[in-house]
Amino acid sequence: MSAIVDARGLSCPQPVLLTLNEIKKVKRGEIIVLVDTDTSKENVSRAATSQGWALKGVEPEGTGYRISISKD
Protein backbone atom coordinates (compact mmCIF):
# COMPACT_ATOMS: atom_id res chain seq x y z
CA MET A 1 0.00 0.00 0.00
CA SER A 2 1.60 3.28 -1.14
CA ALA A 3 1.57 6.37 1.03
CA ILE A 4 -0.44 9.18 -0.56
CA VAL A 5 0.43 12.88 -0.30
CA ASP A 6 -2.44 15.09 -1.43
CA ALA A 7 -0.87 18.43 -2.35
CA ARG A 8 -3.65 19.58 -4.67
CA GLY A 9 -4.53 23.25 -4.29
CA LEU A 10 -1.49 24.02 -2.17
CA SER A 11 0.91 26.74 -3.24
CA CYS A 12 4.70 26.73 -3.23
CA PRO A 13 6.56 25.26 -1.38
CA GLN A 14 3.93 23.10 0.34
CA PRO A 15 3.86 20.23 -2.22
CA VAL A 16 7.65 19.78 -1.93
CA LEU A 17 7.58 20.21 1.85
CA LEU A 18 4.86 17.56 2.29
CA THR A 19 6.63 15.17 -0.10
CA LEU A 20 9.97 15.52 1.70
CA ASN A 21 8.25 15.03 5.08
CA GLU A 22 6.69 11.81 3.78
CA ILE A 23 10.04 10.65 2.36
CA LYS A 24 11.62 11.18 5.79
CA LYS A 25 8.76 9.29 7.43
CA VAL A 26 8.59 6.18 5.25
CA LYS A 27 12.31 6.11 4.27
CA ARG A 28 11.66 3.64 1.41
CA GLY A 29 8.85 2.12 -0.64
CA GLU A 30 6.41 3.96 -2.89
CA ILE A 31 4.75 7.35 -2.47
CA ILE A 32 1.96 8.77 -4.62
CA VAL A 33 1.86 12.58 -4.75
CA LEU A 34 -1.23 14.32 -6.11
CA VAL A 35 -0.68 17.85 -7.45
CA ASP A 36 -2.76 20.22 -9.56
CA THR A 37 -0.21 22.43 -11.34
CA ASP A 38 2.68 21.80 -13.69
CA THR A 39 4.94 23.82 -11.41
CA SER A 40 4.21 21.48 -8.49
CA LYS A 41 4.72 18.47 -10.77
CA GLU A 42 8.20 19.70 -11.75
CA ASN A 43 9.13 20.76 -8.20
CA VAL A 44 8.03 17.49 -6.59
CA SER A 45 9.80 15.40 -9.27
CA ARG A 46 12.99 17.43 -8.86
CA ALA A 47 12.91 17.24 -5.05
CA ALA A 48 12.25 13.47 -5.02
CA THR A 49 15.05 12.63 -7.44
CA SER A 50 17.46 14.86 -5.50
CA GLN A 51 16.72 12.66 -2.45
CA GLY A 52 17.66 9.53 -4.40
CA TRP A 53 14.07 8.48 -5.12
CA ALA A 54 13.15 7.21 -8.58
CA LEU A 55 10.42 8.87 -10.60
CA LYS A 56 8.27 5.90 -11.59
CA GLY A 57 5.55 7.70 -13.45
CA VAL A 58 3.50 10.85 -13.91
CA GLU A 59 -0.11 10.33 -14.98
CA PRO A 60 -2.74 13.01 -15.60
CA GLU A 61 -5.48 12.73 -13.00
CA GLY A 62 -8.49 15.01 -12.91
CA THR A 63 -7.20 18.53 -13.56
CA GLY A 64 -3.75 17.65 -12.21
CA TYR A 65 -1.21 14.85 -11.96
CA ARG A 66 -0.55 11.67 -10.04
CA ILE A 67 3.18 11.36 -9.43
CA SER A 68 4.60 8.02 -8.39
CA ILE A 69 8.03 7.93 -6.71
CA SER A 70 9.83 4.99 -5.16
CA LYS A 71 12.99 3.87 -3.38
CA ASP A 72 14.03 0.26 -2.73
Added chain:
Amino acid sequence: MPKFAHFFATRWGIIGVGVFIGVFAPLLQKWGNPANMGICVACFERDIAGALGLHRAAVVQYVRPEIIGFVLGSLIAAYVFKEFRSRAGSAPIVRFFLGAFAMIGALVFLGCPWRAMLRFAGGDGNAIFGLLGLIGGIWVGTLFLKGGYNLGRSQATHTSVGWLLPLTMLGFLVLIFIFPQVQGQDKSGVLFYSVKGPGSMHAPLFVSLVIGLCIGFLAQRSRFCTMGAIRDFVLFKQTHLLSGAIALVVVAFITNLILGEFHPGIEKQPVAHTMSLWNFGGMVLAGLAFALAGGCPGRQLFLAGEGDGDAAVFVLGMIVGAGFAHNFGLASSPDGVGPYGVAAVIIGLLACLFIGFTMRKQVT
Protein backbone atom coordinates in the same frame (compact mmCIF):
# COMPACT_ATOMS: atom_id res chain seq x y z
CA MET B 1 7.16 21.37 -28.34
CA PRO B 2 7.59 19.04 -25.32
CA LYS B 3 11.40 19.28 -25.64
CA PHE B 4 11.20 23.08 -25.82
CA ALA B 5 8.81 23.06 -22.85
CA HIS B 6 11.11 20.79 -20.87
CA PHE B 7 14.18 22.98 -21.47
CA PHE B 8 12.81 25.68 -19.18
CA ALA B 9 12.42 23.22 -16.32
CA THR B 10 16.16 22.48 -16.48
CA ARG B 11 18.96 24.38 -14.78
CA TRP B 12 20.06 25.87 -18.10
CA GLY B 13 16.49 26.97 -18.68
CA ILE B 14 16.28 28.99 -15.48
CA ILE B 15 19.81 30.35 -15.99
CA GLY B 16 18.82 31.43 -19.50
CA VAL B 17 15.90 33.43 -18.13
CA GLY B 18 18.18 35.07 -15.53
CA VAL B 19 20.60 35.99 -18.33
CA PHE B 20 17.77 37.45 -20.43
CA ILE B 21 16.61 39.66 -17.56
CA GLY B 22 20.23 40.53 -16.70
CA VAL B 23 20.80 41.83 -20.23
CA PHE B 24 17.51 43.62 -20.81
CA ALA B 25 17.00 45.30 -17.42
CA PRO B 26 20.15 47.47 -17.80
CA LEU B 27 19.25 48.03 -21.46
CA LEU B 28 15.82 49.30 -20.41
CA GLN B 29 17.70 51.79 -18.23
CA LYS B 30 19.76 52.86 -21.22
CA TRP B 31 16.58 53.23 -23.24
CA GLY B 32 14.92 55.48 -20.65
CA ASN B 33 13.96 53.69 -17.42
CA PRO B 34 15.38 55.17 -14.18
CA ALA B 35 18.90 54.18 -13.12
CA ASN B 36 19.23 50.77 -11.44
CA MET B 37 15.49 50.42 -12.10
CA GLY B 38 15.36 48.66 -15.44
CA ILE B 39 12.79 46.43 -13.83
CA CYS B 40 11.36 46.88 -10.35
CA VAL B 41 8.03 45.19 -9.79
CA ALA B 42 7.30 47.14 -6.59
CA CYS B 43 8.33 50.52 -8.04
CA PHE B 44 6.44 49.90 -11.27
CA GLU B 45 3.23 48.84 -9.50
CA ARG B 46 3.65 51.94 -7.31
CA ASP B 47 3.94 54.03 -10.50
CA ILE B 48 0.73 52.42 -11.79
CA ALA B 49 -0.99 53.27 -8.49
CA GLY B 50 0.16 56.87 -9.02
CA ALA B 51 -1.02 56.98 -12.63
CA LEU B 52 -4.46 55.86 -11.45
CA GLY B 53 -4.50 58.51 -8.71
CA LEU B 54 -4.45 56.03 -5.80
CA HIS B 55 -1.67 58.23 -4.46
CA ARG B 56 -0.61 61.68 -5.61
CA ALA B 57 3.17 61.59 -5.33
CA ALA B 58 3.84 63.66 -8.46
CA VAL B 59 7.21 62.08 -9.29
CA VAL B 60 6.03 58.46 -9.49
CA GLN B 61 3.06 58.32 -11.86
CA TYR B 62 3.21 56.15 -14.98
CA VAL B 63 1.38 53.05 -16.20
CA ARG B 64 4.43 50.83 -16.61
CA PRO B 65 3.99 48.59 -19.69
CA GLU B 66 6.49 46.07 -18.27
CA ILE B 67 3.98 45.03 -15.58
CA ILE B 68 1.22 44.62 -18.18
CA GLY B 69 3.66 42.57 -20.28
CA PHE B 70 4.58 40.32 -17.36
CA VAL B 71 0.96 39.27 -16.81
CA LEU B 72 -0.04 39.00 -20.47
CA GLY B 73 3.20 37.23 -21.46
CA SER B 74 2.57 34.66 -18.77
CA LEU B 75 -1.05 34.30 -19.92
CA ILE B 76 0.11 33.62 -23.50
CA ALA B 77 2.70 31.04 -22.33
CA ALA B 78 0.13 29.34 -20.10
CA TYR B 79 -2.29 28.97 -23.03
CA VAL B 80 0.36 27.91 -25.56
CA PHE B 81 1.58 25.15 -23.22
CA LYS B 82 -1.90 24.30 -21.92
CA GLU B 83 -1.09 25.27 -18.33
CA PHE B 84 -3.76 27.91 -17.75
CA ARG B 85 -5.69 26.76 -14.69
CA SER B 86 -8.17 29.09 -13.07
CA ARG B 87 -7.97 28.66 -9.30
CA ALA B 88 -8.76 30.73 -6.22
CA GLY B 89 -9.87 30.59 -2.61
CA SER B 90 -6.64 30.12 -0.66
CA ALA B 91 -6.92 32.83 2.03
CA PRO B 92 -7.33 35.79 -0.38
CA ILE B 93 -7.68 38.42 2.38
CA VAL B 94 -4.40 37.25 3.92
CA ARG B 95 -2.71 37.50 0.55
CA PHE B 96 -4.08 41.04 0.13
CA PHE B 97 -2.55 42.11 3.46
CA LEU B 98 0.73 40.37 2.68
CA GLY B 99 0.83 42.17 -0.67
CA ALA B 100 0.17 45.55 0.94
CA PHE B 101 2.83 45.07 3.64
CA ALA B 102 5.33 43.64 1.14
CA MET B 103 4.90 46.83 -0.89
CA ILE B 104 5.33 49.05 2.17
CA GLY B 105 8.53 47.20 3.15
CA ALA B 106 9.86 47.39 -0.41
CA LEU B 107 9.15 51.13 -0.59
CA VAL B 108 11.00 51.74 2.68
CA PHE B 109 14.03 50.12 1.03
CA LEU B 110 13.13 51.59 -2.40
CA GLY B 111 12.92 48.43 -4.46
CA CYS B 112 11.65 44.89 -4.69
CA PRO B 113 14.01 41.87 -4.75
CA TRP B 114 14.50 42.36 -8.50
CA ARG B 115 15.63 45.94 -8.00
CA ALA B 116 17.73 45.02 -4.96
CA MET B 117 19.71 42.74 -7.29
CA LEU B 118 19.86 45.34 -10.05
CA ARG B 119 20.99 48.04 -7.59
CA PHE B 120 23.70 45.67 -6.36
CA ALA B 121 24.72 44.91 -9.95
CA GLY B 122 24.90 48.65 -10.60
CA GLY B 123 27.30 49.22 -7.69
CA ASP B 124 24.85 50.55 -5.08
CA GLY B 125 26.31 49.42 -1.73
CA ASN B 126 23.07 50.19 0.08
CA ALA B 127 21.51 47.26 -1.77
CA ILE B 128 23.68 44.90 0.29
CA PHE B 129 21.67 45.82 3.39
CA GLY B 130 18.46 45.32 1.43
CA LEU B 131 19.57 41.91 0.18
CA LEU B 132 20.63 40.87 3.70
CA GLY B 133 17.24 41.99 4.98
CA LEU B 134 15.54 40.04 2.20
CA ILE B 135 17.45 36.89 3.14
CA GLY B 136 16.63 37.47 6.83
CA GLY B 137 12.92 37.93 6.17
CA ILE B 138 12.76 34.83 3.97
CA TRP B 139 14.67 32.86 6.61
CA VAL B 140 12.03 33.77 9.20
CA GLY B 141 9.41 32.73 6.66
CA THR B 142 11.03 29.30 6.29
CA LEU B 143 10.80 28.81 10.07
CA PHE B 144 7.04 29.31 9.81
CA LEU B 145 6.87 26.95 6.82
CA LYS B 146 8.76 24.29 8.78
CA GLY B 147 6.32 24.82 11.65
CA GLY B 148 3.34 23.96 9.46
CA TYR B 149 2.33 27.43 8.23
CA ASN B 150 0.17 27.32 5.11
CA LEU B 151 -2.51 29.37 3.39
CA GLY B 152 -4.87 26.46 2.81
CA ARG B 153 -5.99 24.94 -0.46
CA SER B 154 -7.22 26.76 -3.53
CA GLN B 155 -10.07 25.39 -5.63
CA ALA B 156 -10.40 25.05 -9.37
CA THR B 157 -12.92 27.63 -10.50
CA HIS B 158 -14.52 29.35 -13.51
CA THR B 159 -12.05 30.34 -16.24
CA SER B 160 -13.24 33.94 -15.98
CA VAL B 161 -11.84 34.21 -12.43
CA GLY B 162 -8.33 33.66 -13.73
CA TRP B 163 -8.92 36.14 -16.54
CA LEU B 164 -9.83 39.10 -14.30
CA LEU B 165 -6.31 40.38 -13.61
CA PRO B 166 -5.07 39.84 -17.20
CA LEU B 167 -8.18 41.72 -18.40
CA THR B 168 -7.43 44.50 -15.91
CA MET B 169 -3.91 44.75 -17.36
CA LEU B 170 -5.37 44.81 -20.85
CA GLY B 171 -7.61 47.64 -19.63
CA PHE B 172 -4.54 49.57 -18.42
CA LEU B 173 -2.98 49.11 -21.86
CA VAL B 174 -6.11 50.45 -23.55
CA LEU B 175 -6.03 53.47 -21.19
CA ILE B 176 -2.43 54.23 -22.25
CA PHE B 177 -3.53 54.31 -25.87
CA ILE B 178 -6.66 56.38 -25.22
CA PHE B 179 -4.89 58.82 -22.88
CA PRO B 180 -1.25 58.96 -24.03
CA GLN B 181 1.35 61.10 -22.32
CA VAL B 182 1.32 64.75 -23.41
CA GLN B 183 4.72 66.43 -23.21
CA GLY B 184 4.93 68.66 -20.12
CA GLN B 185 1.42 67.77 -18.90
CA ASP B 186 0.80 65.91 -15.62
CA LYS B 187 -2.57 64.55 -16.70
CA SER B 188 -4.06 63.01 -19.80
CA GLY B 189 -7.73 62.06 -19.46
CA VAL B 190 -8.03 59.80 -16.41
CA LEU B 191 -4.31 59.04 -16.17
CA PHE B 192 -1.71 60.98 -14.21
CA TYR B 193 1.81 61.34 -15.58
CA SER B 194 5.04 62.58 -13.99
CA VAL B 195 6.76 65.54 -15.61
CA LYS B 196 9.89 65.02 -13.49
CA GLY B 197 11.41 62.34 -11.25
CA PRO B 198 11.55 58.56 -11.79
CA GLY B 199 7.97 58.43 -13.09
CA SER B 200 8.93 60.68 -16.02
CA MET B 201 11.77 58.36 -17.02
CA HIS B 202 10.77 55.45 -19.17
CA ALA B 203 11.78 53.48 -22.22
CA PRO B 204 9.54 53.78 -25.31
CA LEU B 205 6.15 52.14 -24.69
CA PHE B 206 6.51 49.37 -27.26
CA VAL B 207 10.04 48.49 -26.13
CA SER B 208 8.89 48.19 -22.51
CA LEU B 209 5.82 46.22 -23.50
CA VAL B 210 7.64 43.74 -25.75
CA ILE B 211 10.42 43.10 -23.20
CA GLY B 212 7.76 42.72 -20.50
CA LEU B 213 5.87 40.21 -22.66
CA CYS B 214 9.07 38.21 -23.32
CA ILE B 215 9.99 38.11 -19.63
CA GLY B 216 6.41 37.16 -18.69
CA PHE B 217 6.46 34.33 -21.24
CA LEU B 218 9.90 33.02 -20.21
CA ALA B 219 9.30 33.39 -16.47
CA GLN B 220 6.01 31.48 -16.66
CA ARG B 221 7.84 28.64 -18.35
CA SER B 222 10.82 28.59 -15.99
CA ARG B 223 8.95 29.53 -12.73
CA PHE B 224 11.56 32.26 -12.14
CA CYS B 225 11.21 33.56 -8.56
CA THR B 226 13.68 35.71 -6.63
CA MET B 227 12.16 34.86 -3.24
CA GLY B 228 11.89 31.15 -4.06
CA ALA B 229 15.58 31.23 -5.02
CA ILE B 230 16.57 32.06 -1.44
CA ARG B 231 13.74 30.10 0.22
CA ASP B 232 14.49 26.83 -1.58
CA PHE B 233 18.17 27.13 -0.73
CA VAL B 234 17.48 27.78 2.97
CA LEU B 235 14.70 25.20 3.21
CA PHE B 236 15.86 22.38 0.92
CA LYS B 237 19.47 23.31 -0.02
CA GLN B 238 18.15 23.39 -3.61
CA THR B 239 19.98 25.72 -5.99
CA HIS B 240 17.67 25.46 -9.01
CA LEU B 241 15.91 28.84 -8.71
CA LEU B 242 18.98 30.39 -7.08
CA SER B 243 21.03 29.74 -10.22
CA GLY B 244 18.57 31.90 -12.18
CA ALA B 245 18.81 34.76 -9.67
CA ILE B 246 22.62 34.59 -9.59
CA ALA B 247 22.69 34.60 -13.40
CA LEU B 248 20.58 37.77 -13.31
CA VAL B 249 22.99 39.56 -10.95
CA VAL B 250 26.18 38.46 -12.74
CA VAL B 251 24.90 39.27 -16.23
CA ALA B 252 23.37 42.60 -15.13
CA PHE B 253 26.76 43.49 -13.60
CA ILE B 254 28.58 42.64 -16.85
CA THR B 255 26.00 44.51 -18.93
CA ASN B 256 26.37 47.55 -16.67
CA LEU B 257 30.16 47.39 -17.10
CA ILE B 258 29.80 47.26 -20.88
CA LEU B 259 27.33 50.16 -20.86
CA GLY B 260 29.54 52.17 -18.49
CA GLU B 261 26.78 52.16 -15.90
CA PHE B 262 28.58 50.47 -13.00
CA HIS B 263 29.12 53.14 -10.33
CA PRO B 264 30.24 51.59 -7.03
CA GLY B 265 29.48 53.56 -3.88
CA ILE B 266 27.11 54.29 -1.02
CA GLU B 267 26.34 58.00 -1.30
CA LYS B 268 24.21 59.57 -4.01
CA GLN B 269 23.13 56.31 -5.59
CA PRO B 270 20.12 56.71 -7.89
CA VAL B 271 16.68 56.48 -6.21
CA ALA B 272 18.22 55.18 -2.97
CA HIS B 273 18.86 56.35 0.58
CA THR B 274 21.71 55.52 2.95
CA MET B 275 19.80 54.62 6.14
CA SER B 276 21.21 51.10 6.35
CA LEU B 277 19.08 49.88 9.24
CA TRP B 278 15.86 50.67 7.35
CA ASN B 279 17.20 49.44 4.04
CA PHE B 280 17.63 46.20 5.98
CA GLY B 281 14.38 46.43 7.99
CA GLY B 282 12.19 47.30 5.02
CA MET B 283 13.39 44.23 3.17
CA VAL B 284 13.02 41.97 6.21
CA LEU B 285 9.34 42.89 6.08
CA ALA B 286 9.11 42.46 2.30
CA GLY B 287 11.01 39.15 2.36
CA LEU B 288 8.85 37.73 5.12
CA ALA B 289 5.64 38.81 3.38
CA PHE B 290 6.79 37.32 0.04
CA ALA B 291 7.78 34.08 1.78
CA LEU B 292 4.44 33.79 3.57
CA ALA B 293 2.63 34.49 0.29
CA GLY B 294 4.68 31.93 -1.66
CA GLY B 295 6.31 34.12 -4.29
CA CYS B 296 8.25 37.28 -5.10
CA PRO B 297 6.30 40.17 -6.68
CA GLY B 298 7.30 39.08 -10.17
CA ARG B 299 6.26 35.50 -9.56
CA GLN B 300 2.89 36.71 -8.25
CA LEU B 301 2.33 38.50 -11.58
CA PHE B 302 3.30 35.38 -13.55
CA LEU B 303 1.01 33.20 -11.40
CA ALA B 304 -1.83 35.70 -11.88
CA GLY B 305 -1.24 35.40 -15.63
CA GLU B 306 -1.65 31.61 -15.56
CA GLY B 307 -4.97 31.78 -13.73
CA ASP B 308 -4.08 32.04 -10.03
CA GLY B 309 -6.76 34.33 -8.60
CA ASP B 310 -5.09 34.38 -5.18
CA ALA B 311 -1.83 35.71 -6.65
CA ALA B 312 -3.99 38.34 -8.39
CA VAL B 313 -5.30 39.43 -4.98
CA PHE B 314 -1.69 39.74 -3.77
CA VAL B 315 -0.94 42.00 -6.77
CA LEU B 316 -3.94 44.20 -5.96
CA GLY B 317 -2.75 44.30 -2.34
CA MET B 318 0.61 45.59 -3.54
CA ILE B 319 -0.98 48.31 -5.69
CA VAL B 320 -3.25 49.43 -2.85
CA GLY B 321 -0.29 49.18 -0.43
CA ALA B 322 1.60 51.61 -2.68
CA GLY B 323 -1.31 54.03 -2.33
CA PHE B 324 -1.08 53.79 1.48
CA ALA B 325 2.71 54.06 1.38
CA HIS B 326 2.70 57.40 -0.42
CA ASN B 327 -0.50 58.88 1.03
CA PHE B 328 0.61 58.27 4.62
CA GLY B 329 4.31 59.12 4.35
CA LEU B 330 5.52 55.53 4.71
CA ALA B 331 7.62 55.37 1.54
CA SER B 332 11.23 56.48 1.56
CA SER B 333 12.83 59.03 -0.75
CA PRO B 334 16.51 59.68 -1.53
CA ASP B 335 16.47 61.87 1.63
CA GLY B 336 15.69 58.87 3.84
CA VAL B 337 12.71 57.02 5.27
CA GLY B 338 9.29 58.70 5.31
CA PRO B 339 7.94 60.21 8.56
CA TYR B 340 5.92 57.08 9.39
CA GLY B 341 8.02 54.50 7.51
CA VAL B 342 9.60 53.00 10.63
CA ALA B 343 6.24 52.63 12.38
CA ALA B 344 4.79 50.99 9.25
CA VAL B 345 7.63 48.45 9.08
CA ILE B 346 7.09 47.50 12.74
CA ILE B 347 3.32 47.19 12.27
CA GLY B 348 3.89 45.17 9.10
CA LEU B 349 6.26 42.79 10.87
CA LEU B 350 3.76 42.33 13.71
CA ALA B 351 1.01 41.60 11.16
CA CYS B 352 3.20 39.04 9.40
CA LEU B 353 4.12 37.37 12.70
CA PHE B 354 0.42 37.24 13.63
CA ILE B 355 -0.35 35.58 10.29
CA GLY B 356 2.63 33.22 10.56
CA PHE B 357 1.89 32.09 14.10
CA THR B 358 -1.87 31.68 13.74
CA MET B 359 -2.09 29.90 10.37
CA ARG B 360 -0.28 26.73 11.30
CA LYS B 361 -3.19 24.31 11.22
CA GLN B 362 -2.19 21.14 9.42
CA VAL B 363 -3.72 20.70 5.99
CA THR B 364 -6.28 17.92 5.83
